[in-house]
Amino acid sequence: MSTTAAPVTAPGQEEAAPATPSLARRTLRVFTGNKLALTGVVVLALLLAFSYLGPLLHSTEQIHTDLSRANLPPGSPGHLLGTTDLGYDMLGRLMVAGRTSLEIGLAAGLLATLFGTVYGAIAGYFGGWVDATMMRVTDAALAIPAMFLLVVVAAIVTPGKGVLIMIIAAVAWLSPARLVRGEALALRDREYVQAMRMMGGGGARAVFKHIVPNAIGTVIVNCTFQIADAILYVSYLAFLGLSIPPPSADWGSMLSAGITYTQNGYWWLIFPPGIAIVLVVAAFNFIGDGLRDAFEVRLRK
Amino acid sequence: MRSLRSAAAVLLTLTAVTGCTREGGRIDMGPTGGTPVEGGTVTMALPPAATPNWIFPIGAPGYGGSYNSGIYSLLFTPVYDAVQEKGKAGLASHGPGTLGLEPAYSDDNKTVTVPLREGVKWSDGKPVTARDLEFWFRLVKANKAEWAGYSVGTMPDNVKRFETLDDHTVRLHLTRAYNPDWFTANQLTLLRALPQHAWDAKTDGGPIGDWDRTAEGAKAVFARLMKHAKSLGSYGSDPLWKTVNGPWKLAGWRDSGQVTIVPNEKYTGPESERPHLDKVVFKPFTTADSEYNVLRSGGVDYGYIPPSVMAQKEKFEGRGYRVDPWEGWAATYIVYNFNSTHAGPMMDQLYIRQAMQHLVDQEAMSDVIWQGSATPTLGPVPAKPKSQYLSEAMEENRYPYDVARARRLLAAHGWRAEDGTARCVRPGTGEDQCGKGIEQGTALELTLLSQSGSTETTNMMQELKSSLSKAGIDLTVRQQPLNSVLGSSVPCRAKDPGCDWDMSFFGTAGSWYYPLNPSGEQLFSTGASANFGNYSDKRADRVIRAVQYSPDMKAVHEYGEYLAEQLPVMWMPNPAYQVSVIRNDLRGVSQNPTVSFAPQHWYYVKKHAERKGAEK
Numbered sequence: 001m002s003t004t005a006a007p008v009t010a011p012g013q014e015e016a017a018p019a020t021p022s023l024a025r026r027t028l029r030v031f032t033g034n035k036l037a038l039t040g041v042v043v044l045a046l047l048l049a050f051s052y053l054g055p056l057l058h059s060t061e062q063i064h065t066d067l068s069r070a071n072l073p074p075g076s077p078g079h080l081l082g083t084t085d086l087g088y089d090m091l092g093r094l095m096v097a098g099r100t101s102l103e104i105g106l107a108a109g110l111l112a113t114l115f116g117t118v119y120g121a122i123a124g125y126f127g128g129w130v131d132a133t134m135m136r137v138t139d140a141a142l143a144i145p146a147m148f149l150l151v152v153v154a155a156i157v158t159p160g161k162g163v164l165i166m167i168i169a170a171v172a173w174l175s176p177a178r179l180v181r182g183e184a185l186a187l188r189d190r191e192y193v194q195a196m197r198m199m200g201g202g203g204a205r206a207v208f209k210h211i212v213p214n215a216i217g218t219v220i221v222n223c224t225f226q227i228a229d230a231i232l233y234v235s236y237l238a239f240l241g242l243s244i245p246p247p248s249a250d251w252g253s254m255l256s257a258g259i260t261y262t263q264n265g266y267w268w269l270i271f272p273p274g275i276a277i278v279l280v281v282a283a284f285n286f287i288g289d290g291l292r293d294a295f296e297v298r299l300r301k
Numbered sequence: 302m303r304s305l306r307s308a309a310a311v312l313l314t315l316t317a318v319t320g321c322t323r324e325g326g327r328i329d330m331g332p333t334g335g336t337p338v339e340g341g342t343v344t345m346a347l348p349p350a351a352t353p354n355w356i357f358p359i360g361a362p363g364y365g366g367s368y369n370s371g372i373y374s375l376l377f378t379p380v381y382d383a384v385q386e387k388g389k390a391g392l393a394s395h396g397p398g399t400l401g402l403e404p405a406y407s408d409d410n411k412t413v414t415v416p417l418r419e420g421v422k423w424s425d426g427k428p429v430t431a432r433d434l435e436f437w438f439r440l441v442k443a444n445k446a447e448w449a450g451y452s453v454g455t456m457p458d459n460v461k462r463f464e465t466l467d468d469h470t471v472r473l474h475l476t477r478a479y480n481p482d483w484f485t486a487n488q489l490t491l492l493r494a495l496p497q498h499a500w501d502a503k504t505d506g507g508p509i510g511d512w513d514r515t516a517e518g519a520k521a522v523f524a525r526l527m528k529h530a531k532s533l534g535s536y537g538s539d540p541l542w543k544t545v546n547g548p549w550k551l552a553g554w555r556d557s558g559q560v561t562i563v564p565n566e567k568y569t570g571p572e573s574e575r576p577h578l579d580k581v582v583f584k585p586f587t588t589a590d591s592e593y594n595v596l597r598s599g600g601v602d603y604g605y606i607p608p609s610v611m612a613q614k615e616k617f618e619g620r621g622y623r624v625d626p627w628e629g630w631a632a633t634y635i636v637y638n639f640n641s642t643h644a645g646p647m648m649d650q651l652y653i654r655q656a657m658q659h660l661v662d663q664e665a666m667s668d669v670i671w672q673g674s675a676t677p678t679l680g681p682v683p684a685k686p687k688s689q690y691l692s693e694a695m696e697e698n699r700y701p702y703d704v705a706r707a708r709r710l711l712a713a714h715g716w717r718a719e720d721g722t723a724r725c726v727r728p729g730t731g732e733d734q735c736g737k738g739i740e741q742g743t744a745l746e747l748t749l750l751s752q753s754g755s756t757e758t759t760n761m762m763q764e765l766k767s768s769l770s771k772a773g774i775d776l777t778v779r780q781q782p783l784n785s786v787l788g789s790s791v792p793c794r795a796k797d798p799g800c801d802w803d804m805s806f807f808g809t810a811g812s813w814y815y816p817l818n819p820s821g822e823q824l825f826s827t828g829a830s831a832n833f834g835n836y837s838d839k840r841a842d843r844v845i846r847a848v849q850y851s852p853d854m855k856a857v858h859e860y861g862e863y864l865a866e867q868l869p870v871m872w873m874p875n876p877a878y879q880v881s882v883i884r885n886d887l888r889g890v891s892q893n894p895t896v897s898f899a900p901q902h903w904y905y906v907k908k909h910a911e912r913k914g915a916e917k
Contacts, residue, residue, distance in 0.1 A: 063767065063770070064767045064770070064771065065763060065764045065767040065768075067662070067665040067666070067668075067669040067670070067764060068665070068669075070669045085609075085669075085670075085756075085760060086670075086760055086763055086764060158779050245777070245778055245779070245780070246759070246762075246763040246766065246778070247763065247766070247767065257756065257759075260607070260609045260756045261609055263609075263610045263613050264609070264610065264612045264613060
């Protein structure tokens with residue numbers, strides 16, 4: 001009997017030895033063939049370089065204020081992009097603020113994806129009352145406007161980097177949870193999963209070795225959108241005055257501070273952080289679109 | 302002869318600058334002018350989120366907004382108030398705008414005689430008499446816990462006996478001798494005349510009588526009036542509020558807080574207080590932004606702009622407005638919590654408070670962050686507008702911005718900066734040691750609760766944090782909504798739960814607005830209700846008491862100078878109450894530093910009337 005039965009492996013494992021390089025190549029080829037996705041990667045790389053390497057080339061004081069140099073316009077000596085209302089060099093502050101926005105956005109997006117993936121996979125795999133209970137919790141949480149929750153929580157606790165990551169992740173995990181749960185519902189009935197269970201495999205093995213790896217395409221694509229959304233959330237909160245305390249800054253809080261001076265025509269306080277937010281969010285969305293296309297089976301074929 | 306003239310001129314100037322009235326004093330104000338044209342409507346913007354919700358001239362706790370008393374004082378003329386006399390500079394406790402004439406104190410300052418203006422009638426034709434004043438007194442005496450103006454030991458506790466001398470004169474017998482200036486400015490200004498003949502009923506529709514003359518009756522009458530006062534929706538139609546004696550009467554009071562007043566055609570007070578306008582509308586706004594948008598579209602005639610827009614002053618002037626910061630009779634400060642579980646021992650050290658004050662660059666904050674609409678606070682007595690309460694010594698900044706001096710003060714008392722934060726390296730109580738309760742290695746780290754929602758305040762705190770760090774003081778600023786800050790900044794005992802805050806700021810629109818006399822009994826006396834930081838100093842208590850009891854103006858000066866030096870709080874720039882934007886053809890507007898208003902003095906000038914005619 002056993003000699004006639006074909007070895008049961010998951011699709012990924014099945015193709016692992018001979019086909020993985022070609023699959024990866026095809027995926028990469030589709031991705032690199034997408035000009036928008038490549039543009040996204042380049043823009044993201046430039047923004048990362050700007051934020052992390054920029055201060056090495058353009059070193060500025062971003063801790064102590066200097067009221068004697070407040071609101072200098074672009075082109076002032078030593079201040080290519082002018083200064084803020086507290087005398088910080090605008091270009092230097094944009095770099096430092098970029099770190100905060102990117103770090104919080106990346107961390108919150110990854111955390112939300114990780115938690116949402118595991119949560120959705122468990123709900124989808126086990127089904128029944130476990131699924132019903134877990135998904136009703138998700139539905140209930142989705143019914144509450146995220147912005148309302150964020151504002152309430154951020155007003156109760158003092159927003160720090162860690163706290164912001166946690167509270168943004170706490171509202172952002174719902175979407176990946178629902179997506180992965182849908183994938184898990186389809187995957188749990190596949191032969192390789194059933195075979196694994198017949199051979200005595202437990203739920204944890206099924207979830208972490210079969211369900212999650214086979215939903216990875218969906219997860220990665222969703223993750224890029226989650227990061228983009230998280231960066232926007234950081235900006236929203238900062239715009240509402242709920243950002244990490246000064247002298248730290250993020251692009252959202254810079255934009256919020258700049259808006260105060262709209263009537264004075266201080267455009268250099270508004271456009272640079274606004275453009276940076278648009279660029280980073282667009283970059284992640286382009287990358288996400290590219291990855292989705294690359295993981296899409298029909299396109300690969 | 303020339304020298305005599307010069308001396309007279311100097312004397313006149315000094316009189317104008319320092320004021321000369323015994324009871325309330327004067328505060329210099331800028332002049333207003335123009336020729337009146339009768340008629341017109343003025344829409345005045347109320348401060349953001351200010352919703353008028355009280356009409357009864359006995360304020361209830363929780364309904365204490367200055368806009369409430371500002372509005373009901375137009376309907377019910379106050380007995381004494383900080384008034385600006387038309388065409389004259391300065392503030393006085395009485396004038397054409399008050400019912401009371403100059404009060405007379407006995408030689409021992411234990412009784413005060415209050416004469417009321419004769420010939421003034423209620424809108425139903427009945428005269429305003431001493432009985433109306435007695436009615437108010439008996440109501441607040443029997444219901445003082447429900448009166449927002451009450452604090453233990455003051456009015457009505459400090460009045461032993463209320464005596465009616467005749468129809469227009471009452472005499473208050475006081476529990477002890479008081480400083481007449483302080484008593485008039487801060488106690489007699491609480492007095493009100495209420496229409497006893499119309500309001501003295503225990504039930505709605507019940508007979509009018511002398512019910513207020515028994516404690517039980519006064520409680521019943523007060524309860525009935527309070528019930529009506531809490532019915533905001535019926536203000537416009539309730540006959541109770543139609544019996545007025547002020548220059549204005551109510552034409553509408555919406556639930557949203559929009560209040561419309563029109564001239565009281567039966568007004569019998571001085572001619573100078575008779576309105577020129579047809580109507581005044583007080584318009585509420587939820588946010589400063591919404592007000593700003595309406596102002597730009599011409600929807601308000603008398604509004605305000607955020608200080609950040611001060612740079613656009615010329616633009617508004619070009620559009621036919623004048624921009625005029627409304628300076629408040631206020632002090633602005635950061636409260637130190639002397640009982641803070643963590644920082645109490647540090648706050649107790651004068652040298653630490655001095656070092657911190659040296660690190661507050663008030664001039665730069667006022668000029669750059671507040672765009673010139675704030676002025677440095679140098680002590681408990683406001684430096685602007687100038688007044689008789691301000692001595693020469695108080696005009697001097699004892700703690701100018703000086704980082705080096707702050708560092709020296711800390712170093713001289715055993716603090717050394719390690720990794721950017723000052724730490725105590727010489728504990729003990731000696732002159733060159735850190736001080737009582739400060740242990741070896743203690744870091745100079747403080748937490749400040751600050752109100753959120755204001756760019757200027759956020760920037761000011763950021764600047765403060767930056768300045769303090771230059772001397773190794775690590776400040777953590779926690780921004781919270783105003784109500785949260787006020788809720789946390791309450792007097793507490795060390796190590797109690799909720800006493801873990803070190804500093805607190807709630808002064809975006811000024812921390813404390815004084816009545817006429819800027820005495821500090823509510824702010825800096827041991828155990829006072831608004832002494833949120835538990836400041837306690839025997840000499841401070843003594844000099845504050847002297848302001849209340851001693852008739853000598855030197856007592857106010859001693860109080861002001863001592864507390865300016867002792868730093869019971871961290872003095873911060875005092876922002877304008879608002880940066881007003883007023884239609885240039887609207888004249889007669891003088892912005893009262895005690896933030897009340899007198900629209901009966903406002904008028905449009907001819908240009909407006911012509912334009913209105915052209916529009917028609």
